[in-house]
Amino acid sequence: MYGRVVLLDGSYKDIVLPDGKTSESDQEELRSQLMKHGGTYQIIGSAEESAAFSPDEVINVTFHEDTK
DSSP: OEEEEEETTSOEEEEEOOTTOOSHHHHHHHHHHHHHHOEEEEBTTOSSOEEEEOTTTEEEEEEEOOOO
16 A cells, blocks of 8 residues: 655655555544645655655645555
């Protein structure tokens, strides 16, 4: 499972969810955290790359099952 952070400019970044944070309540907590406070999360596909999100730029966070 991964999170997709949708940004104000219409772009998005797919992020790795924190370990074990896959339940619906965990997802709601993560969405709330990102939209209220922002945060830094690892980008999918890159072990070294992470992205910092400001709450001003996050307009939505969705969650998706891994398809690979």
